[in-house]
Amino acid sequence: MASLVKPLLHVAVGVILHQQQVLLAKRAAGKHQANRWEFPGGKLEQGETVVAALKRELAEEIGITVLEAEPFMQLQHEYPERCVLLDIYLVTDFSGEPHGAEGQPLYWAELSELDRLSLPDANQPIVEKLQAAFLVSA
Ligand SMILES: Nc1nc2c([nH]c(=O)n2[C@H]2C[C@H](O)[C@@H](COP(=O)(O)OP(=O)(O)OP(=O)(O)O)O2)c(=O)[nH]1
Numbered sequence: 526m527a528s529l530v531k532p533l534l535h536v537a538v539g540v541i542l543h544q545q546q547v548l549l550a551k552r553a554a555g556k557h558q559a560n561r562w563e564f565p566g567g568k569l570e571q572g573e574t575v576v577a578a579l580k581r582e583l584a585e586e587i588g589i590t591v592l593e594a595e596p597f598m599q600l601q602h603e604y605p606e607r608c609v610l611l612d613i614y615l616v617t618d619f620s621g622e623p624h625g626a627e628g629q630p631l632y633w634a635e636l637s638e639l640d641r642l643s644l645p646d647a648n649q650p651i652v653e654k655l656q657a658a659f660l661v662s663a
């Protein structure tokens with residue numbers, strides 16, 4: 526029988542905003558929310574702080590060193606199979622050149638097109654807040 530209690534996963538998420546674009550990475554086939562365009566990041570390890578997880582995940586996934594990050598928003602979302610607590614940071618300074626270090630495609634998306642791309646279901650409030658805060662209409 527399936528467990529009635531869903532795990533709550535704490536996830537550090539990094540938004541890299543450059544001019545009017547944000548960096549997305551494609552989630553691999555076979556993973557939860559497969560093939561969606563996510564902000565790079567991942568689950569906290571036992572005893573790890575959010576910022577430490579953010580730095581580790583962005584180093585592992587896109588090969589950059591986060592030098593400065595500031596909290597942007599936190600949200601909880603219930604998927605059918607798990608709950609996630611997303612701790613979203615704006616990465617305001619980093620070194621290195623972002624690349625798909627795990628073979629995943631990366632994409633610089635215009636802020637204005639974010640609502641037309643397939644992102645994880647939990648991400649809609651992030652898109653709305655980013656557009657409200659940073660989107661400059663032409
Ligand atoms: N990184 C990231 N995860 C997100 C976003 N939106 C969203 O719902 N999630 C969810 C999808 C997953 O259920 C969870 C992240 O878990 P994950 O398993 O991909 O984390 P991880 O990078 O440590 O993965 P793994 O390689 O160890 O499997 O958060 C997002 O924008 N970025």
Ligand SMILES: [Mg+2]
Nearest residue numbers: 565566567568
């Ligand atoms: Mg990840």
